[in-house]
Amino acid sequence: MSETYSYLGPSGTFTEAALAQVPEAEGKDWRSVNNVGEALDDVVSGRSVAAMIAIENSIEGGVTATLDALANIPGLRIIGEYLVRVQFVLVARPGTTLDEVRVVNAHPVAYAQTRKWLDANVPTHGHIPSTSNVAAALALFENDLADAAIAPPQIVQHHALEVLAENIADNANAVTRFVLVSKSAAVPAPTGADKTSIIAELPEDRAGALLELLEQFSTRGVNLSLLQSRPIGDALGRYRFVIDADGHITDERVADALLGVRRFSPHILFLGSYPRADKAPVQYTARYDDGVFLEARQWLAALIAGEPEA
Numbered sequence: 001m002s003e004t005y006s007y008l009g010p011s012g013t014f015t016e017a018a019l020a021q022v023p024e025a026e027g028k029d030w031r032s033v034n035n036v037g038e039a040l041d042d043v044v045s046g047r048s049v050a051a052m053i054a055i056e057n058s059i060e061g062g063v064t065a066t067l068d069a070l071a072n073i074p075g076l077r078i079i080g081e082y083l084v085r086v087q088f089v090l091v092a093r094p095g096t097t098l099d100e101v102r103v104v105n106a107h108p109v110a111y112a113q114t115r116k117w118l119d120a121n122v123p124t125h126g127h128i129p130s131t132s133n134v135a136a137a138l139a140l141f142e143n144d145l146a147d148a149a150i151a152p153p154q155i156v157q158h159h160a161l162e163v164l165a166e167n168i169a170d171n172a173n174a175v176t177r178f179v180l181v182s183k184s185a186a187v188p189a190p191t192g193a194d195k196t197s198i199i200a201e202l203p204e205d206r207a208g209a210l211l212e213l214l215e216q217f218s219t220r221g222v223n224l225s226l227l228q229s230r231p232i233g234d235a236l237g238r239y240r241f242v243i244d245a246d247g248h249i250t251d252e253r254v255a256d257a258l259l260g261v262r263r264f265s266p267h268i269l270f271l272g273s274y275p276r277a278d279k280a281p282v283q284y285t286a287r288y289d290d291g292v293f294l295e296a297r298q299w300l301a302a303l304i305a306g307e308p309e310a
Contacts, residue, residue, distance in 0.1 A: 004029040006042040006051040012134045012155040018082040018178035019052040036065045040073050043183055050079065050182040058175045060109060062228040067242050070271060071199050071230065078179045078197055078272035079188060086174040088114050091161040092148040093140050098164045103128060105136035106150035114150050117168040137161060177277065187273050190248035193281045195225065197244050197271035200261050205237040216260035217245060220253045221288030246282045249273040252293035253284065
């Protein structure tokens with residue numbers, strides 16, 4: 001039986017472009033799904049060995065549907081991350097010209113990221129929200145309510161659409177971060193350019209609680225690249241925090257920080273340690289080298305054993 005990978009479809013999405021970066025997925029079956037919940041259910045049920053899902057956007061921040069799903073579905077691990085540059089094109093049915101565009105189909109996020117271009121180039125346009133970037137384009141074939149759509153550039157590789165304008169995103173540096181999620185409990189080996197993701201709850205709603213959580217990392221020289229709060233849902237003021245820490249769980253400084261969080265937090269969920277998409281080596285000062293932690297542990301062991309101090 002062939003291995004299957006799930007992704008938010010249909011063909012032509014940014015998620016598919018992220019999955020195309022996974023060497024292990026090449027030549028395997030790819031299953032198009034409608035939402036994050038369906039993608040993760042494929043993994044939990046065993047229909048797929050892994051699922052590619054969006055977790056963070058450089059403009060919009062964390063993807064709340066993904067963060068909440070990871071917090072509430074046990075047994076999932078992030079095994080890799082991938083970056084896709086967010087580019088948009090304005091597409092239309094063949095024969096349509098830009099000056100004929102009056103109404104535009106667009107996913108609300110895509111619309112927000114191209115609004116300045118649309119206001120400058122199609123100043124009197126109307127907007128019809130769509131459920132996805134690809135759905136916005138495909139709706140042009142289903143009805144004539146809109147004249148054009150905001151879509152990913154790769155859409156024209158799959159559907160007979162005409163590009164009216166390219167590179168219409170207001171921020172040319174926008175990037176979406178995707179993660180590959182599986183049920184594998186095995187942690188990938190450290191590379192020196194790694195990231196560790198956890199979800200932790202505060203013990204109580206009081207002044208200084210969040211600071212105490214963050215101090216578990218700062219006092220060990222561990223930098224955080226993502227800190228996103230999400231409501232737990234059981235009461236007002238109760239939050240869990242999605243945290244991305246620079247480093248691998250086998251790094252002494254990261255391991256020690258996680259032990260501190262484990263002692264502090266009533267509930268901590270380890271999402272995985274995995275290679276960074278940008279392959280940038282993790283930077284930290286020498287006083288947080290593995291050897292420093294190991295020497296301190298040996299010093300304590302010697303004191304407990306009653307050995308004379310050197």
